[in-house]
Amino acid sequence: MTKSKRFVSCVSLVLTLGLVAQAQTTKKPVQEAAAQAAPDKQAAEKDRAAEPTDPTSGDDLGPAPPPSNEQRDEKTPPSPLTPEPNEFPKGELKPPPAEYDQLLSEIAALRSRVAALTTTLFKSKLRIIVETAGDDARITSFVVTLDEGVVFSAPERFIADEEKTVYEHAVAPGHHVIGIEIEREDARGQQYKTWQTSRFSVVVPDSRLLETHVVVEDDSDMAEDFPEDEDGEYDVRVNLRARVTEP
Numbered sequence: 194m195t196k197s198k199r200f201v202s203c204v205s206l207v208l209t210l211g212l213v214a215q216a217q218t219t220k221k222p223v224q225e226a227a228a229q230a231a232p233d234k235q236a237a238e239k240d241r242a243a244e245p246t247d248p249t250s251g252d253d254l255g256p257a258p259p260p261s262n263e264q265r266d267e268k269t270p271p272s273p274l275t276p277e278p279n280e281f282p283k284g285e286l287k288p289p290p291a292e293y294d295q296l297l298s299e300i301a302a303l304r305s306r307v308a309a310l311t312t313t314l315f316k317s318k319l320r321i322i323v324e325t326a327g328d329d330a331r332i333t334s335f336v337v338t339l340d341e342g343v344v345f346s347a348p349e350r351f352i353a354d355e356e357k358t359v360y361e362h363a364v365a366p367g368h369h370v371i372g373i374e375i376e377r378e379d380a381r382g383q384q385y386k387t388w389q390t391s392r393f394s395v396v397v398p399d400s401r402l403l404e405t406h407v408v409v410e411d412d413s414d415m416a417e418d419f420p421e422d423e424d425g426e427y428d429v430r431v432n433l434r435a436r437v438t439e440p
Contacts, residue, residue: 315363317364317366318362318364319364319405320358321344322358322404323409324407326354327409327411329381330413333378335347337373337407366401367396370394377429379416387427387429403435408431
């Protein structure tokens with residue numbers, strides 16, 4: 194081999210070794226940069242996964258519907274307001290038992306016996322007569338009580354222009370209390386109303402009849418005068434007269 198070829202071979206070898214060294218030097222910083230960037234990339238992916246996702250992003254359908262009962266956990270207890278499967282009865286209501294009708298019949302018979310026994314034991318009697326007066330007064334409620342118990346309740350549009358006997362029965366002799374509870378409205382203006390409760394103490398003699406006459410009067414002019422001149426008057430009265438007669 195000549196000297197010139199030997200020289201060319203040496204130069205080629207030197208150039209090759211130089212290129213290899215330069216490539217290794219360039220590859221090392223790139224690997225180091227990639228190694229340093231890898232942890233940063235992993236941290237960024239973790240942060241992205243931890244961020245809450247917006248159910249409305251990307252579409253206009255709104256949030257996802259709640260899971261159905263089948264998708265819920267079977268261990269989740271039901272609401273206390275949820276009825277049990279057999280909580281409500283099925284079918285029509287059953288009629289009351291026969292004992293119920295029998296009990297009502299016995300109560301009615303017992304009341305009749307008490308009334309008959311009272312009539313037998315007591316020869317004293319009490320009679321209550323009512324009478325109402327007032328051209329423009331409409332009675333919406335009229336109740337008569339004896340010793341705090343109701344003995345008469347008038348029907349709707351009750352009118353007693355003439356005397357009406359609403360109670361007559363045997364009672365124990367002695368002290369009793371008659372009560373009158375009445376509600377009225379004016380035919381000329383229904384917004385003008387009166388409520389009145391009166392109590393009267395009476396004494397029923399032994400073996401005698403006590404007749405009581407209750408008169409309810411209403412001469413009020415509130416519905417007529419007050420709308421015109423802003424000046425009106427309620428004039429309502431309940432009077433009771435008692436007299437003893439033979440039974």
